[in-house]
Amino acid sequence: MGLRLGLLSTARINDAILAAAAESAAVEVVAVASRSEERAAAYARSHGIASSYGSYEELLGDDEVDAVYVSLPNGLHAEWAVRCADAGKHVLVEKPFSPRVAEVERAFDAAERAGVVMTEGFMWRHNPQTFRLLSMIGEGVIGEVRLVRAVFSFPLGxxxxxxWDPALEGGALMDVGTYCISAARLICGEPTDIAGFGTANVRESDPGGGLADVRAVDSRFAGVLRFDDGALATFDCGFDLPGRDGLEVVGSDGTLYLTDPWHARSPGVVVQRGDETEHERIEPTNSYRLQLDDLAEAIETNRPPLLGRNDAVGQARVLEELLGA
Ligand SMILES: NC(=O)c1ccc[n+]([C@@H]2O[C@H](COP(=O)([O-])OP(=O)(O)OC[C@H]3O[C@@H](n4cnc5c(N)ncnc54)[C@H](OP(=O)(O)O)[C@@H]3O)[C@@H](O)[C@H]2O)c1
Structure with a gap:
């Protein structure tokens, strides 16, 4: 039997993980927990999962669970990452881990104390498309990288x-903006300067005629990062914009463009140099399966996961600066 995974919550994103586990020879989903016992039991029945629990704590007490997938709302990620590690479980924490460096450090300290693997769930980083982009940059296909432009938006009803809930650390930056930051950091390293604006705290009239904060999370955010070598990255993201995905890396000699960088459903790289444009297609691969296989292999072979402490801390550092979290 491979890695026995427990799901912390009945979140919608679990569907992607269940499908990935079904494809993986290394991971099996064996348990699910919910705040409601009935919901957990119904979920387990309909998804063919062996065990269900009416609280997250109970799942952490299950000896048949090796690793936990934390698919809770953002504001609960760091706390439950610590609790998983303290219970001796390996843990895959959905993005964003936390917008506070200290919380991320605390969680990885707990993981190191317990000797468990902890990783943040940026599935896009596992896709061959991302590796191909990096290898093209490394081969000098576009010369020296000077500008990265990343976008990710969709209309969230x-x-x-x-x-949409500030108490659960929602917002466009925390949700889709984190991919853009992940991309800029992957390509350019850690930024020296970080700036941005969101639509948070948009004031609208309340029924009493005064002004009230009716929406305290950002529904749109635009940011700029500057790097040591002078490279710049700009990004925008939103919940009140049409669906847009894109990642453009502009070098001294040309441009690389991914039209589907995050989901990689139709992966490929567009290379533009002078008047010439080439499109290199890439075989589609399930990023979530690669993410699960990476976790399983890291545990099995005692190697670090693709995304470890440094990456999660780097992400949190940028978010903390942008949100003043
Ligand atoms: N990597 C990706 O591709 C991807 C895609 C989508 C989302 N995500 C991330 O995955 C996480 C979950 O997103 P989602 O959209 O799938 O979540 P969702 O459907 O809204 O579900 C979140 C789950 O958390 C549990 N929960 C615990 N406390 C809660 C509270 N106070 N309010 C609401 N739910 C609560 C609920 O499960 P129970 O009621 O069963 O306890 C709920 O089903 C987020 O952090 C998001 O950023 C990642």
């Missing part, structure tokens, strides 16, 4: 979605 569902007013009840936790991503």
């Amino acid at each position: 569902r007013p009840e979605d936790p991503r």
Whole structure:
């Protein structure tokens, strides 16, 4: 039997992990926990999962669970990452880990104390498309990298979605903006200067005629990062914009462009140099399966996961600066 994974919550994103585990020879989903026992039991039944629990704590007490997937709303990630590690479970924490460096450090301290693997769930980093982009940059296909432009937006309806809730650390930056930051940092390193604006705290009239903060998370955010070597990255993201995905890396001699950088459903790299444009296609691969296989292999072979402490701390550092978190 491979790595026995437990799901912390009945989140929608679990569907991607369940499908990935079904494809993986290394990982099996064996348990699910919910705040509601009935919901957990129904979820386990409909998804063919062996065990269900009516609290997250109970799942952490299950000896048949080796690793936990934390698919809770953002504001609960760091706390439950620590609790998983303290319970001796390896842990895959959905992005964003936390917008506070100290919380990320605390969670990785707990993981190191417990001798468990901890990793942040940026599935896009595992896709061959991302590695191909990096290898093209490394081979000098576009010369010296000077500018990165990243975008990720989609219209988020569902007013009840936790991503609209400031108490659960929602907001466009925390949700889709984190991919853009992840990309800029992957390509350029850690930024020396970090700036940006969101639409947070948009004031609208309340029924009493005064002004009230009706929406305290950002529904849109635009940022700029500057790096030691002079490279710049700009990004924008939003929940009140049409669906847009893109990653452009502009070098001294040309441009690399990914039209589908985050989901990589139709992966490929567009290379533009002078008047010439080439499109290199890449075989589609399930990023979530690669992410699970990476976790399983890191545990099995005692090697670090693709995304470890440094990456999660780097992400949090940028978010902390942008949000003043
Ligand atoms: N990597 C990716 O591709 C990707 C894609 C989407 C989302 N995500 C990340 O995955 C996480 C979950 O996102 P999602 O959209 O799938 O979540 P969701 O469907 O809104 O579900 C979140 C789950 O958390 C549990 N929960 C615990 N406390 C809660 C509270 N106070 N309010 C609401 N739910 C609460 C609920 O499960 P129970 O009621 O069963 O306990 C709920 O089903 C987020 O951090 C998001 O950033 C990642």
